[in-house]
Amino acid sequence: MSAELEGAAEFAAVPDEFQRLWTPHRMAYITAGADVNRGAGCPFCAAPGRDDESALIVHRGKTAFVLLNLFPYNSGHLLVCPYRHVGMYDEATAEEAGEITALTQTAMRVLREVSRCDGFNIGMNQGHVAGAGVEEHLHQHIVPRWASDANFFPIIAKTKALPQLLGDVRRAIADAWPA
Numbered sequence: 001m002s003a004e005l006e007g008a009a010e011f012a013a014v015p016d017e018f019q020r021l022w023t024p025h026r027m028a029y030i031t032a033g034a035d036v037n038r039g040a041g042c043p044f045c046a047a048p049g050r051d052d053e054s055a056l057i058v059h060r061g062k063t064a065f066v067l068l069n070l071f072p073y074n075s076g077h078l079l080v081c082p083y084r085h086v087g088m089y090d091e092a093t094a095e096e097a098g099e100i101t102a103l104t105q106t107a108m109r110v111l112r113e114v115s116r117c118d119g120f121n122i123g124m125n126q127g128h129v130a131g132a133g134v135e136e137h138l139h140q141h142i143v144p145r146w147a148s149d150a151n152f153f154p155i156i157a158k159t160k161a162l163p164q165l166l167g168d169v170r171r172a173i174a175d176a177w178p179a
Contacts, residue, residue: 043070044081044137056166058174059106064099066107068170069141071133074149075164076115076173078107078142087136088126100140107142110176117144 047055047067056068058078069077080103082096092100104122111117121143125132 042085042134042137044079044134044139045085047081048083052174053167053170056170058170059103059177061099061103063093063096064103066103068166068173070166072166073121073143074145075169076111076117076144078111078173079139080104080107080142081137081139085136086138089124089138092138104140104142106178107173110173110178111142111144114172114176115144116146118147119145121145 047057048060048065050057052058052060056070057065058068059066063084064080064082066078066080069079080100082092082100084093084096086092086096089097108120108122111120122141124138124140126135128135
């Protein structure tokens with residue numbers, strides 16, 4: 001081994017004041033560019049046409065489905081979407097709204113079982129001004145929360161620490177979903 005490599009190997013083991021957050025799974029977003037959905041159309045219309053694993057779908061219902069958020073706030077962050085492309089909650093049919101509600105309740109039960117969360121943030125951002133990332137397709141967020149999940153990363157570093165890979169979380173939730 002060259003002297004340069006030996007020095008680098010020794011340096012890598014020396015503690016310093018920096019904390020490192022290793023997230024190799026995030027390379028998919030980096031290599032895709034700034035907008036992973038550019039030219040792809042509506043991601044919530046495209047998802048049901050893909051297999052569950054690649055689309056991160058945990059359950060398919062009659063008028064709506066449940067999938068993991070590709071850009072989660074916390075591990076297990078789910079979205080409930082109608083299959084039909086509608087942008088606002090008041091445009092959903094009674095059947096769609098009813099199934100979105102039922103799937104949200106089931107998702108809460110499953111997340112409590114799988115992740116042992118202490119609570120939830122649940123909501124819909126309706127329209128661009130309300131913060132909707134995909135404003136043209138209705139979706140409800142179900143974000144599991146834990147008493148100890150607050151830390152300085154989101155406030156200071158604009159970073160969320162996610163302890164599990166999306167595929168592992170999807171599999172655990174899908175396996176626990178009632179038949």
